[in-house]
Amino acid sequence: MSSSRTTVHFVPDALAYLAGGWSVERELSDGGHTGSFTGRAQFHVGDTNGEWLHVEEGVVEWGGATRNAGRTLRMLPLPDGTAEVSFADGRPFHLLDLRRGRWTAVHQCAADRYEGTFTVLSPDEWHLRWAVRGPAKDQLLTSVYRRIRA
Template sequence: MTAPDLMKFAGRWSLSRQIDDRHSGGMGTLTGVAEFTPEGDRLLYSETGQLRIGDAPPMEATRRYIWQTAGDRIEVLFDDGRPFHFFTASGQGEGTDHLCGADLYRVSYDFTNWPEWSAQWTVQGPRKDYVMMSRYRLLNT
């Protein structure tokens, strides 16, 4: 799969996420659905799920992004249009880093088992220190 095949992500995906917060020593999980909805030549990404952190009661969690083709890569924007990061949608590879204040977000994608894929974020800085692994599996619609 190559980046110009952005529309292969369109549809509903099961989402499972594990969070290892090394700052607090806590573990978290999220179970939910990610949906990629076409809008012109880009995709609107929306995820919803139940987030559990340690022994705390579960809470509803949501995220929204915009995915679009940028040359041979996929560009991910925040839902307000600000740039977030780029990646190449083939094999295994690093995405671009994202600096948020003094915290550095690094992502690595794995598409080797397409249509199952994953994204691992490593976040380090004065306020954050965690690894978050998200796994996606295409749902039959």
């Protein structure tokens, strides 16, 4: 997925590219345990100050249990086509720059380091790989997003 031979799709404006609905398939791994998330993501303008929302909803399967799961991120567009991403409560998360079709974001959360690699493969598909390392964490979350056509 993130091979240097992967052809990437350049994206001059991250939020214009992401706008709309996407299916999400995510593989989860944590210290030898595995699971999955299947659902949908929606990217849309959230309020009048130009902020966007990234809302995911679906089903997670983990440790023999299946339950509903979701998350919301806030995204503020920047004039150069990038975006500042924050958690739902407003805490900063990372910058998102898809202009070259690939971006690596780093977020330090206490002793845990989150490294996310975004790879845009086409107008209708992108991949996200989060590797999380820390004293008590050894996680890998690998996601495939595919555009939902109306």
